[in-house]
Amino acid sequence: MPNSKPTPVTMDAVYTAPGYLFRRMQQIAVALFIEECKAFDLTPVQYAALVTISTHPGIDATRLSAVIAFDRSTLGNVIERLQAKDYIVRKPAPEDKRVKLLFLTKAGAGVLNEIMPSVDKAQARMLQPLKPADRKTLLSLLTQLVDLNNEASRVPLRAEDALEHLGRSG
Amino acid sequence: MPNSKPTPVTMDAVYTAPGYLFRRMQQIAVALFIEECKAFDLTPVQYAALVTISTHPGIDATRLSAVIAFDRSTLGNVIERLQAKDYIVRKPAPEDKRVKLLFLTKAGAGVLNEIMPSVDKAQARMLQPLKPADRKTLLSLLTQLVDLNNEASRVPLRAEDALEHLGRSG
DNA sequence: ATTTAATTGACAGTATACTTACAATACGGC
């Protein structure tokens, strides 16, 4: 009789799983971001896209997705929303008819400057409960882990590759 | 002239933000889970729900949401999908006509038992790149941080409260 | 130079994750 002893299942199968903990922390991070930045009507993803377009004016959607490691399909919708809010504009690339280049508008640059302190506050708040030394340790291990697992993600970060033929502005 | 010196924006505003790193790790965690468990057609969230229904048979959707800290609305759809796959059944509660109680089916209990090793493999893989001591440190800090930030999340974990009048089976 | 392959943005479809709102039901104070 095979499989005669099924392992007894406990909630530890959920609570101690790193994947569960990362999910919870991500949800906490988004909640804190939204709370601190509620005056600005910008989501964390939209903020990351704005920052990247700011540091790489004229980047296209595919390269943007590689630089922040967000899915290309998802980013299409994000870009549409940023455009609807008049924070960015899309201009057709002269040398490649498929490509649309992304630029910040004045309003986009303004929001980005204004939201920064609130973003910093949110980022600080989510580590606040830890002792300063533990914050540094966690951030260091987390940075290492994300980097070492880069290829495991569906959309690996390709910061360098993506910018090879751009003006190397970031 | 106010605001005459806008802070120069760099990609560090994204790359070093803990929120960004948590988002990346969550995406990596999901990718690894899906890859290891592709034979089973179960998502991480569906797995967590199945485990909880297994350890708390007869739990209702609202309490389930509190025990795994997932949004109540989201969970409605998750439950529908688990029901469509015949992994769970919903039975009306005799003493409260609003409530529908959740139970595993034989198939649900079977999948849960079979998928466990693959889930463990995925969870191990995402920490694998770190040295064993660093894995322990990260997991400890992450667990602390999630717990200390519990109230900041939109759906705080309420494991105890949620089970007060249940049979205390977990 | 013409066929083949790769890239780009777009779209459809599924699955979380959250908000607000709502009807049905249950419960509290009185």
Next chain:
DNA sequence: GCCGTATTGTAAGTATACTGTCAATTAAAT
């Protein structure tokens, strides 16, 4: 026992996040 209130499940609407696919276009192979 009635009434205001809270709870439960559900639904609609928005925003990620991923899978495919597709047409248009460009690049590469020969």
